[in-house]
Amino acid sequence: MNPGDVVLDPAAAHPELTTLRDALARRDWWGCRAVLDGATPGARSGLLHWAAEEEIGDFAQAVWEADARDNTAAALLGLRLIHTGWEIRSAARAQYVSRDQFERFHDYLRRAEAVLIDATARQPRDPALWVARLLTARGLSVGQAETRRRYDRLAAADPHHLPGQLQYLQSLCPKWGGSWERLHSWARESMLAAPPGALQGRLVAEAHVEHMIGLEQTDPAAYLTDATVREELYEAAHRSVWHPDFRREPGWVGAASTFAMVFAVGRDHAASAPLFAMLGDLAAEHPWRYLEDDVVSTIKRYRRAALASGAVR
């Protein structure tokens, strides 16, 4: 196999996203709902997340105003406002974000939160709403206790909701007021709580990526080659991407891509090559973007190195 390009568009693995985009482009809310309502809870949250990043103008606002009781519309509007706010803030570290940027960012998040408070009050068992409220929790700095409460509400609605777990994982990082110890123990517990072969092994890999980046070492590979870290990554891979029950369900590209990255960066080609092979030309932007801005070139480079080692099993 000699994959050429790198395809980051999630629609490549999830054709329903194309249907959703078409419906959004037509401003066809019932077309959108048909796609979203037919998806599993986790896939629905993922689709809503991607939809909010589309060029949808004030469509979400208009749909929500037409019926504020529509929790799917509330989730899309909430996520849209959060996305717009975060674009204003940028992904830069806090010290590089201006006061004006922060004020506008917070203003958007408060508007999102107002929509989401009402929506979760009406429909407390819609996980997509709680995923969005985990994002506002972080941006509005409501603190660890309140973020945990929101996560618990999410878990009550859907116990293994990966899109929300990935957001909560961020809040457990020291950069958002958490600690490495709690992050790793939570990631492992969440993985073990989910059925074998589920996507949740990714949480352990993501936690190690965050830890690696957070240490700001000149050679990030050093962290990943540590024996304990590698052991935990293997355990997680065996529980998910390498497990016989691992399915190409929504979110599988993100899981395989993250594991491919941690093994590739850790120079474990024997482990990364089969994952690259499984992905073909598919990849997810996160967490590769942590390494370099040019995600495509970065993936190509690591993939070439892994596959060249001839370690495909």
Add this chain to the structure above:
Amino acid sequence: MIARSEIGGVPVLHGPTTGPARAGLVFRVGMADEPMTRRGITHLVEHLALSPLGLADFHYNGSTGTQFTSFHMTGTPDELAGFVDGVCAALHDLPLHRLDTERDILRAEAHSRSHSAHEPLALWRHGARDHGVLAYPEWGLAAITPDDLRYWVARYFTRDNAVLWVAGDQVPVGIRLPLPGGTRQPSPAQSSALPVTPACFAGPDGVVGWSAVVGAGPAAVVFADVLERTMFRTLRQEAGLSYAANTNYHPMGTGTALVTALADCLPDKQGAVLGGFVDELAALRVGRIDPADVQAVIRKRHEAMLLAEQQGDRLPEQARALLAGRDIPPIEAELAALAAVTPDDVTALAQQAYATGLLMTPPETTGTWAGFTAAPTASETVVTGTPYASLEEPGTHLIVAADGVSLAGDDRRATVRFDDCAIVRAWPHGARMLIGHDGVVVNIEPTLYRDGHHAVAWIDTHCPPALRVDEAARDPRAIPRPEPEPVAHSRVAPAVEPERRQIRATSVLMTIFLISGVIRGIIAVRDEFSEDGPIAGLLTAGVVIAVIGGSLLWRYRGRFLA
């Protein structure tokens, strides 16, 4: 069945009881009627009127509330008659030889009193006036003269401003109620210190509080009960975040009521209790109400009302209602109105309550993320006058003008204008504490300003004398001395300055805090009309948390910070 009659021009409410006979004489006067300069006068009258009874061998007591003052007892018909008539006689012939002793007793009582989380809610909603004054210590005690007492009694403790209730077989035949005539006093104003609602402020440690002004009536009662039920279920039973979660319904005047909610929380769970409370309130506001909850609280209220009717326990509230100008319908009508409350009514009430709400968040949390507007912690303007430089804080000035005083610095702005001032507390060494009706405080220690004594002299000649309350001399060791910043370091060591300033600010606040005991932090759910006990979970931390929490509160609030 409640029977209404009249004795000596005083309306009398009489009903049966299953227990021993009781009676209460209630007047429409309370703390909310007191000017800050005479804060404590109603309580002092209550004590003086009861002092001739001494160690009587029957159970009697008095209570001074926000809007009502009551003298009540349990005993034989003869004892009841002797008690109420004795109180009437004593009120209009106060044993003034006991004035100083009773003042001391009140100070001792204040010292041992636990403080309620309702107090900061009242202060931030109303400021230093009417319903807000209950948050302040009895700072007027030292200034109260015999003439003041006579004026107060003649205005408020009259037969036209009183109602007697009697629970027992009959109204004792000997009662005469010798009270002079007067006029029925209207309910105290309900001032607002909040430019916008829903509003929020950072309160003491360990508790999330909330209050709202709503239309009085059974729907509001049911709303308060449903809110308590859902808070208890989600915050305590499901999430294990709180031990105590209570609400309270408190009639104010004729047509409105104050609904309050309090939930305690552990230090590391405060944000979650806040978030959980916001969500519960939202659920009621959008109408996600379990009809079974509404039915359950109606049933409990129904049973409680029937029991209270049998025991004569509704009489005190009915006496207060009569004095406030409200109807007291027969119990059948009240039960029917209660039974008619629907989930939609509760939703409507929740929307009304949300709009007028005031949220008290734990220190270092805020309700702004949830759409609450932060209540002002600084004055909008400063006066134009003579500046006096702080000897401690470069850039901070005390500004003294013909119309008021301001404290202005880099991160603070506090102004009290003489025509909007509630009290000027004055100490012999020159310290002054001015409190505006909006609750803003300007605290002046003349030793801490260049020519500070000139500033104080100017204030003394320009502020209305009636606002002044003279305090006893302070221990000379407690008079602060400036700690001037070494010139060489004033610019090059900015990191040191805020820290030292913080210590000073905290120490000043601690002084206010400890002297006044405004919020001593042992937060108990205490209300004049409820029998709720203290929040047990909070008491273990005791005074240590209280002092830390209190100092944080005052440090972050700004109203007292100046």
